[in-house]
Amino acid sequence: MTNLRNEAPIGIFDSGLGGLTVARALSERLPHEDLVYLGDTARTPYGTRSPQTVMNYAHACARVLREQRAKVLVIACNTVSALALDSLAGELFLPVMGVVIPGARAALAQSPRGRVGVLASQGTVRSGAYPRAIAKLQPGAQVFLEAAPLLVPLVEEGWLSGDVPRLALCKYLEPLVAHDIDALLLGCTHYPLLDSLLRPQLAALSGKDIPIIDSAHAIADEVADMIESKHLATERDDAGKLRIVVTDQGEDFDHAAERFLGRSLHGIAVNAIDL
Ligand code: DGL
16 A cells, blocks of 8 residues: 555755755656745845844745645755754654755764865854764864855856856855865855866866865765665655745746756746745
């Protein structure tokens, strides 16, 4: 007999469309699972808002995904993971996972001397969530943080190459490189899209091959393990479906969503809701 709970979708949410990088990593890692993605596009960005506002928005998003019968909740947004994970996990009767701990664990695994650099939004940096997670996982490891507020708007505008994003990256990477980091963790949904600029910039500034950790892949692996260990995996073996729910479907929605998702929206249901 079909177990209805196992056939429910994995719920993912983010402040906007950037978390589609996490949806993409999850659909590659768990190709048979249905996914429902909520992007709070009407209120993005969260990274510059106060902790209380992020908390209120996060709870509203989580309630929507609970109504959609999500079997687990994946917080794709670093800012929400940093500020509201414990509060969400306390309120929802669902397994909840955020990107901070999987990202921190993956960064430490690639950091032989425990010197991790983190690029993130101001809210994530101010929260201290990455240093806390890293200290818990590996006491004595050192974390160097850099808030990179210009990178989200650049990626939103689709400025993924050229002098402007290159110079902005340079400005944010320089202080991290000066700390002689041995791994760079991308603590924001948007930064993986800058990968083709980031890698050469980091190599040029450091003269080394510093590993870059994208927390989207790190969380996809941990969600797969969690679903397995909690016996929540789907029993179906056909391709899982992705549904996208947004709080505002602006003019450039299709292009922006496809950029983060890395594929066409063809065949993907998109709904706009009021929150
Ligand atoms: N999703 C956010 C994060 O990962 C970036 C965009 C925003 O500031 O809302 O922190």
